[in-house]
Amino acid sequence: MRTRAIQAVAATAAVLLAVAGCGSRDDGDSAVASGDCQGQQTTGLTGTSMKLGGVFPLSGPASAYAELPKGMQAYFAYVNAERGGIDGRQVDYLLRDDGYQPPKTVEETRRLVEQDQVFAVLSTLGTPTSAAVWDYLNQREVPQIFVAGGATQWGTGDGHPWTIGWQPSYHAEGRIFADYVKQQKPDATVAVIYQNDDFGKDLLASFKEGTAGSGVRVIAEQSYEVTDPTVDPQLRNLAGSKADVLLNFSTPKFAAQTLAGDARNPEWNPLHILSQVSSTMSVLTPVGLPNVQNVVTSVFVKDPADPQWVEDPGMKLYRDKLAQYVPGADPDDGYTLVGWAMAQSFHKTFDAASCKTREGLRDAMRSLDNVEIDLLLPGITLQTGEGDGYPMEAMQIQRFEGDRWVLAGDLVDTAGR
Structure with a gap:
């Protein structure tokens, strides 16, 4: 989560990181930890305060x-x-705004670490943006905890022990969609629109892997760049394939355009499968709810619009406190709910750390033991361990019916797949 434009962006970020990496380890105003934690980093942490930072696209195409x-x-x-x-x-x-631009992510992350001296970065959003800073944060030994994105690399680590994701990986999601299509349309032809970065490519590669050897065939593919104004040309090309299934592996702006374009074409009525990152009501409502009926996606959190959770204690607490402390926020927006769940995940991870230090947080996030989070679907907990850097690996299919999402089938656990 690359054409020449994105490659150039990545190159710029790499240069900045190389410069940043030449610095020494930042001890800042660290206090010395006691006992077995002696000498570990406590930058941004005192006995009464904790300073955290996050970098998100508060503006721009992914706002x-x-x-x-x-x-x-x-x-x-x-x-x-x-x-x-x-x-x-x-x-x-x-909070810092990077506009979903990797060079800006580098700039704002360095500001958080070197000027603000945060204890940890919770979190960065997006694959190209988060990847632009994970070398820097690992060189500086600053936890980059619960990256908001499902790229496979956040779980494998690949020499980056200070970075970990949170949500199920795009690889897991792609396999779940593959299983669903094989069950529903075993001889389907498939068209795909995807973002031309690791987000879209991970989903597409996983779907192909999951359908290999079956009767399901991908017959048309179109990619887009985050700088594109519209995906209408790509969608017209895909419509010409007359595929039975349309995979919409897009971030919110482009997912909404694809949903709207699909609805405008009465001659093509594919099964529309939408990546979970774009399945919130803020994406669907502008398209028009009559136009998104029977769209399918995956999910791992409770839907605030689902009446079965009205009396759920975790949902009630979330709604009450959101209204009290951030009254302008929409409790029915899935992104807002995910943010609450991620913050609670951090809380429980820090509580589990034997050393209240950066090193202790790093170790705790890689040894989560069936940690329950109030707003995750029943049966989903946070679990990591040696060789397993994926806190969540289970999801469930849901379908849009009427004015809300409706869960379909059983929870699917992709652990080991």
Whole structure:
């Protein structure tokens, strides 16, 4: 989560990282830890405070994701005011805007680490943006915890022990979609629109892997760049294939364009499968709910619009405290809910750290033991361990019916696949 434009962006980011990497380890105003934690990093952490930072596209083509940190802000405001903070520390959560541009991600991340001296980065959003800083953060030994994106690399680590994802990987999601299509349309022809980066490519490669050897065939593919104004030309090309299934592996702006374009074409009525990152009501509502009936996606969190969760304690707490502490935020927006769940995940991970240090947080995030998070679907917990850097590996299919998503089938666990 590359044409020449994106390659140039990545090259710029790499140069900045190379310069940053020449610096020494930043001890800042670190306090010395006690006992077995002696000498470990506590930059951004005191006995009464904790400074965290996050980098999100608060503006630009991916600004729909700006709702996510509102959920985090609400959670931290709630624990600060009503629960004494996290482990007795008041949380100061600093947000930075990168506009979904990797060079800007590098700039804002360095600002958080070197000027603001945050304890950890929670989190960065997007694959190309997060990848632009993971070398830097690992060189500086700063936790990059719960990256908001499902690229496979966040789980494999590949020499980056200070970085970890949170949501199920795009590889897992692609396999779940492959299983669903094989069950529903075993001889389907498939058209795909995907973002031309690791986000779209991971999903497409996993879907192909999951359908290999079956009667399901991908017959048309079209990619787009995040700088493109529209995907209408790509969609027209895909419509010409008359495929039975349309895979919409797009971020919110382009997912909405694809949904709208599909609805405008009465001569093509494929099964429309939408990546979960674009399945919120903020994407669907502008398209028109009559135009998104029977669209299929995957999910791992409880839907705030689903009446079965009205009396759910975790959902009630989320709604109440969001209204109290961030009254402008929309409780029915799935991104906002995800932000709350990610913040609670951080809280429980820090609580589990034997050393309240950067090293302790790194070790805790890689040894999560069936940690329950209030807003995850029943049966999904956070679990990591040696050789397993994927906190979640289960999802469920859902279909849009009427004015909301409806769960379909059983929870699918892709662990080991």
